[in-house]
Amino acid sequence: MRRLLLVTALLAALASPAAASAPRLTVFAAASLTDVFPQIDPHERYSFAGSNALAAQIRQGLPADVFASANVTIPDQLYEQGLVERPVLFTANTLVMIARKGNPDHLHGIYSLGGDSGLKIVMAAKGVPVGDYTRTVLAKADLSGVVGRAVSQETDVREVLSKVALGEADVGFVYATDAKAVPGQVAVFAIPRQFQPKVNYAAAAVKAGSHLAAAEAWVRRLKGKAAQRKLRAAGFLVPGRG
Amino acid sequence: MRRLTGAAVVFAAAFLTFAFLVLPVVAIFARVSPGRLVAQLSNPVATDALELSLKTTAIAQALILLVGTPAAWLLASRRFRGRGLVVTLVELPLVLPPAVAGIGLIAAFGRFGLLGGTLDAFGIRLGLTQAAVVLAVAFVASPLYLRQAIAAFEAVDQDMVAAARTLGAGPGRAFFRVVLPLARNGLAAGEALAFARGLGEFGATIMFAGSLQGVTQTLPLAIYQEFAVNFDVTLAMSALLVLVSTALLVALKVTLQWQPSQRTSRFLFAASS
Numbered sequence: 001m002r003r004l005l006l007v008t009a010l011l012a013a014l015a016s017p018a019a020a021s022a023p024r025l026t027v028f029a030a031a032s033l034t035d036v037f038p039q040i041d042p043h044e045r046y047s048f049a050g051s052n053a054l055a056a057q058i059r060q061g062l063p064a065d066v067f068a069s070a071n072v073t074i075p076d077q078l079y080e081q082g083l084v085e086r087p088v089l090f091t092a093n094t095l096v097m098i099a100r101k102g103n104p105d106h107l108h109g110i111y112s113l114g115g116d117s118g119l120k121i122v123m124a125a126k127g128v129p130v131g132d133y134t135r136t137v138l139a140k141a142d143l144s145g146v147v148g149r150a151v152s153q154e155t156d157v158r159e160v161l162s163k164v165a166l167g168e169a170d171v172g173f174v175y176a177t178d179a180k181a182v183p184g185q186v187a188v189f190a191i192p193r194q195f196q197p198k199v200n201y202a203a204a205a206v207k208a209g210s211h212l213a214a215a216e217a218w219v220r221r222l223k224g225k226a227a228q229r230k231l232r233a234a235g236f237l238v239p240g241r242g
Numbered sequence: 243m244r245r246l247t248g249a250a251v252v253f254a255a256a257f258l259t260f261a262f263l264v265l266p267v268v269a270i271f272a273r274v275s276p277g278r279l280v281a282q283l284s285n286p287v288a289t290d291a292l293e294l295s296l297k298t299t300a301i302a303q304a305l306i307l308l309v310g311t312p313a314a315w316l317l318a319s320r321r322f323r324g325r326g327l328v329v330t331l332v333e334l335p336l337v338l339p340p341a342v343a344g345i346g347l348i349a350a351f352g353r354f355g356l357l358g359g360t361l362d363a364f365g366i367r368l369g370l371t372q373a374a375v376v377l378a379v380a381f382v383a384s385p386l387y388l389r390q391a392i393a394a395f396e397a398v399d400q401d402m403v404a405a406a407r408t409l410g411a412g413p414g415r416a417f418f419r420v421v422l423p424l425a426r427n428g429l430a431a432g433e434a435l436a437f438a439r440g441l442g443e444f445g446a447t448i449m450f451a452g453s454l455q456g457v458t459q460t461l462p463l464a465i466y467q468e469f470a471v472n473f474d475v476t477l478a479m480s481a482l483l484v485l486v487s488t489a490l491l492v493a494l495k496v497t498l499q500w501q502p503s504q505r506t507s508r509f510l511f512a513a514s515s
Contacts, residue, residue: 053470060473120370122452127471151370152452153459155467163452167353168369 023211025218026063028054030070030129030201031156032093032175036234037068040227044218050128050156058083058206065209066218068201070129070157070175075202084204085212090222092237093175093199095133096188098164103187105170110137110191113146113171121146122160122169125153129199130160134173136197161186175199177235200239270480282478290456291464291479298372298460299440302379306387306436311429314388315417318395329392336385340445343382347450351377374451375458383440387432394428395421427497434494438487 025044029037034048044066047054051069055078058064067084069075075087099107105119113121124131131153138146151169154160161178163169165185179188203222205215221227228238271279282288317329335343349355351368361368368374398421406416422429444462451458453467461479468476 050470056470056473120367122370125453125467150454151457152454153467154453155470159448163370166348166369168348168450168452 023214025065025211025215026209027066027068027218028058028064028206029066029068030054031158032070032130032178033068033201034158035181036177036230036236039234040222040230041218048156048158050124052127052129053155058208061208063209064206065211065215066203067206068203068222070199070201071132072200072202074129075204079204082207084206085216085219087202087204088219088223089200089202089239090219090227091201091231092239093177093201093235094196094237095130095137095173095191095199096176096179097191098161098172098174098179098186098188100164100167100170101185101187107171107187107189109189110141110143110195113143116149119170120168121150122152122154122163122172123147123150124157124160124173125155128154128156130157130173130175133197133199137173137191137195140195141192180235198240201236267484270477270484274474274477278474279478279481282472282475283482285472285475285478287455287459287464287468288475288479288482291459291461292482294372294375294456294459295441295461298375298379299437302376302383302440303433303437305376305380306384307433310384310387311391314391315395315421317388318392318398319400332388333385335381336389338382340382340443341449344378344446344449347374347378347381347446352450369450370452370454370458372451372458375447375460378446378450379440379443382443382446383436386439387429387436390432390435391425391429394425394432397428398424427500430497431494434490434497438490441483441486 022043027037027044027046029046029048030051031048034046037044037046037048047064051071051074054064054067055069055074058067058078059081067075067078068090069087070093072087072089075084078084079087097107097110099105105112107113107119113119123134126132126135135144135147138144152163154163157174157178160169160172161174161182164172164174165182176188179186203219205212205219209215274282283292317325317332338346348369350357351361351374352358353362353367353369368377402420402424403416406420407413411419442462443460444466447458447460448463448466453459453463455464459467461483465476465479465483468479
């Protein structure tokens with residue numbers, strides 16, 4: 001019997017974060033924030049994935065305290081569904097095209113993808129923020145046909161990044177900050193301003209979380225000087241009105 | 243009193259184990275009505291994934307049977323130095339984490355992998371293709387078949403083979419007429435296990451083959467991707483895999499219990515050891 005109690009206690013300890021004075025928050029964040037969030041605050045527990053997958057987990061009741069998305073639409077939806085507090089815009093990004101290291105295919109930019117280029121193109125799936133942004137860019141550039149020629153539809157931006165960095169794919173679309181996170185491993189092509197989508201990041205405290213006040217404070221701190229300095233150093237931008 | 247508490251603990255442990263293992267499987271069916279589950283399966287994501295899973299699994303299993311059977315026979319019937327090491331290495335993918343399998347496949351067959359340059363010279367790029375799905379499935383599933391096949395071949399009475407040979411059968415004829423029929427239960431069991439493992443392959447596939455509906459997106463990949471889009475479709479595909487896996491497991495049990503006339507015929511010959 002004592003052993004059973006011990007096992008139960010052990011399981012309980014594993015399942016619930018230590019109830020110390022400063023609660024350890026569980027932060028669900030967009031994959032593009034993988035490097036910068038732990039720099040801003042190494043204390044919390046992070047789960048990085050495609051923002052839409054994280055939203056699905058929140059809808060299914062997985063215990064998160066904070067949700068940080070690579071767009072505003074998904075947190076707005078969760079807000080309307082009463083699952084999160086009012087979302088806060090905290091940073092922005094731009095989209096870039098990346099190619100294999102050293103640009104062996106001699107690409108010049110997105111128009112190198114026109115026609116039947118024979119290139120292996122990867123992008124994120126529809127519904128993943130970066131996947132939607134990629135489709136916006138291609139539509140604005142009159143290159144929508146490229147979507148159908150993609151050889152893989154990934155679930156988050158880091159998977160796109162690694163496929164190109166490993167050389168399995170020739171071309172991909174990621175955020176400028178992702179390309180910056182693997183210096184020298186991919187060739188980066190800027191996307192002309194007129195094709196750029198508005199990439200704004202919004203964060204919100206999750207209502208079902210067990211530390212709502214702390215989570216709200218954490219979200220507010222993302223707009224503070226210290227966090228913004230870290231974000232700027234990683235290549236993130238000041239959010240525009242969107 | 244003490245004995246009573248002991249029994250209670252054992253029963254509680256047994257009940258916990260059972261409930262813990264069964265509940266998640268039951269929950270997949272409990273959330274949505276069966277009619278709705280079936281209706282979700284007509285979603286193109288689900289139909290494409292099912293078709294692709296069947297196709298890639300069939301090709302992978304054919305390769306495993308064709309190449310793995312003679313290989314297992316050789317490993318079972320020959321004794322040579324380092325045999326234990328070879329068998330262990332063959333079994334290794336079985337216990338490797340899927341993500342490690344994915345990295346290994348990229349490191350070996352990827353464009354910058356060990357064989358990448360050679361393959362490139364022939365104009366072959368495996369990464370992010372359907373062939374990569376087949377390779378990933380074969381890599382993780384074949385050890386299950388090989389393990390079982392080696393055991394099945396080892397259990398074949400060598401005197402039976404010798405008898406066939408003295409009666410004039412060539413090595414090929416002896417293999418197909420004597421060895422294969424005697425080992426078929428073990429082979430079928432191994433194949434069922436490999437089939438189930440291959441159908442569920444996820445980590446190595448998503449890393450090495452990517453995920454594209456109708457091309458490389460197998461059922462497990464579709465479940466992962468659709469989770470963020472439509473939970474009901476995810477449930478339906480999961481339910482389908484539960485049913486297929488159950489069928490495989492039942493088939494496996496039946497195969498292992500069903501014994502052909504091999505038992506009785508053994509008495510026709512002298513004891514082997």
